[in-house]
Amino acid sequence: MSLLSVRDLTVKFAMRDQTVTALNGISFDLAKGERLGIVGESGAGKSITGFSLMNLLSRPGYIDSGKILFDGEDVVQMNNKKLRNLRGNRMAMIFQDPMVTLNPVLTIGQQMIETLMAHRKLSREEARQIAIVKLREVYIPSPEERLEQYPHELSGGMRQRIIIAIALLLDPQLIIADEPTTALDVTIQADIMELMLELCQSNQVGLILITHDLGVVSQMTERTLVMYAGRIIESGRTREIINDPQHPYTQGLINALPQQTLPGQRLKQIPGNMPGLVSIPAGCAFNPRCKYATDFCRSRVPETEHYGKVEVACHEVQRLNSDEDRQEAQA
C-alpha cells in the first residue's frame, strides 16, 4: 500500500470577485520510503501542493475537493487535533530559506526540545539527548554547544542542517522539502542534498522534493511530477523523464538547461511566460507557448494517459513522436 495517495486534489483561492483554481485535480501516489520530485516554473502550484498535503493552506486558499490519503487516513477530513499530531510527528516540512525558518529569539536547543516535548511525553533531559543525537546525524560538530546558540550565530548551511534535524526529530514517515537549497550557495547545496539523500535512505523516510532544479531532481528522486499551471502534465520515473521527456513543456525545460547549449549560443528558452491563475487559457494550458499546438489543443483539456514509460497529458504526443522518428530516420 502506498504511504501517500492524492486523488483529484483541487485547491482554489477565493479572490474578491472570483475564485481561481490553483491546483486542478492532481493525483499521485508515493510509496513508503520513495523519493518524489515535483518540478515546474514558479507559479505552477508546487508549493501549494506541499502545503495542501499538510492541510496548511491559509486564507484565501482552500481545498475544494479531492482526497489526500496518508497511511489510509484522509488529511482533508482530519480535525485540528489529528492534524497537529500529523504535522511534525508523521509528516515534516523543510522550507526554502534557513535564515528565516528558525525562530530568532529562541536557542536551537529550546526549539528542538520544545518540538519534542510538544509531541512526546519526555523529560527535558531526555529530549535534550534526542536533540543531540539528531544533530550528530546531520553532522553538526559539537552539538552540545550548538544547543545553547541562537540561529543568528550559525551559518546558512549549518542552519539548514539544523532544520533538517528538527524535521527528523520525531521520525516522520514523509518529509516535504520545498526548495530546500535555493537560498544556499552551490557547494553547500550539494552537501545538503547528499545529506538528505543519505538520511532518507537510511531511515526509510519518504521525500517529496519541490524544486525547479532538474539536476537536483535527477540526483535525488526516483519519480518525478512535472507541473504546469496547477496540473500534472507529465509523471514517471525520473530517469525516463530526464532522458526522454514526452510533453513539449518538459522537453522545453530540459532543452533550456545551460548544459544543452554550446558556448556562444543563446539558451533555448521556452517562449512566453506561465499564465497567471486568473487567465489560464482554454484547452491545454500550455498551448500558447507550444509550437505543436493545434486547434484541438486550444479547445480541449488533455487527459493524462500512458505513453511509453510515462504518463503524459498532451494531445499531440503521438504525432510528435512519429514526427521525431521520421526526422531521425531521414537523418
Add this chain to the structure above:
Amino acid sequence: MSTETLNPKSEPSRWSRAWNSNMGYSFRRNPVAVVSMIVFLLIAVASFLAPLIAPYDPYDPAQIDIMNSEYPPAWINGSLPGFILGTDDQGRDLWSTILYGTRLSLLIGICAVALQAFLGISIGLIAGYVGGRLDSLLMRLADIQLSFSTLMVAIIFLAVTQAMFGTDTFNKYAVVFLIAVIGVAEWPQYARTVRATVLAEKKKEYVDSARVLGFGPMRIMVRHILPNSLSPIFVISTVQVANAIISEASLSFLGLGMPPSQPSLGSLISSGFDYIFSGSWWITAIPGVVLVVLVLVINLLGDWMRDVLNPKLYKG
C-alpha cells in the same frame, strides 16, 4: 566574544551577558541614559524603602502635630531642624510624605501599566493572529475606547464609584480603583502596536515552520510570536508608565485619586496648591519637582530604548 566561544568552560553569567550585549554597550555609551537610570533607581529605591528611610510615618495620625504645619524647608529662615523639606498644611514632614507619595505613584503607575499590557497584549495578539471578523471587532472596540480621552473616562468612572461607595470606602480602595481605571482606559495603545507587529511577524516563515511542526495556535502566539514582538512593547511600556503616573497625579490633583490622608504626589501638589500664594510654595513645588524629574527620567530611558531597539538604526 570570540574567546568565550572558543572556551566553552567559562559560561558567562546572565548579568555579564546583559552587560556585554549591544544594549548594555549602548547604555554605557549614553550618558543621558546612565544618568536617567541612576536617578530613576535612586527615586525608586528610596520610595520603596520609605518605611525605613522616612523619619516620620505620614499615615500615622499620632505622629502628626497640626501645630507643626507649614514650616519651611531647612535652608530657609524659620525652619524647624527635624523637618528637612519643611512640613505641609497638616503638619506632616514633607520629606517623609514625598517618599510615601512617590511610592504610591510608582506603584499605581507600574501596576496600571501591567494591567494595560496584559489586556492590550492579549487582545492585540488574538486580533493579529486570528484576523478576520474578530480582528475588526476588537480593533473597533479599541478605536471606540481611544475616542474617549483617558482623563474623561477616568473622571466619570471615579466620580461614579465615589458616589456609589461613599468617600470612606472609596478612599480605602482608591489605589485599586486608580489602577483599574488607568489600566483599562489605555489598553488600546498596546493592542494596536502588538497587533501591528503580530501581523508582520505571522507572515514570517518561522511561524509557518512552527505550524508545520504541529504546534497549536496558543503556543505559537505566546512562545513564538510574542517574544519576537517584545521590543515595541518595551518602548511603549516606559512611555506608558510615565503617562500613567501623570494620569494618576492629574486625577489626584482633581480630587478623584488618592485621599489627602494617603497622599500620592498628585494629591500632595493639590493640597499645597491652596497655600501657594500664602508663601508656602514648597508644599506644591517640591513634590512637583519630584514628579517632573521622575517622569522625565522615565521618558528619557524610553527614548534611549526606542533608539536602541529601532530596527532601522540597528539590525541584529
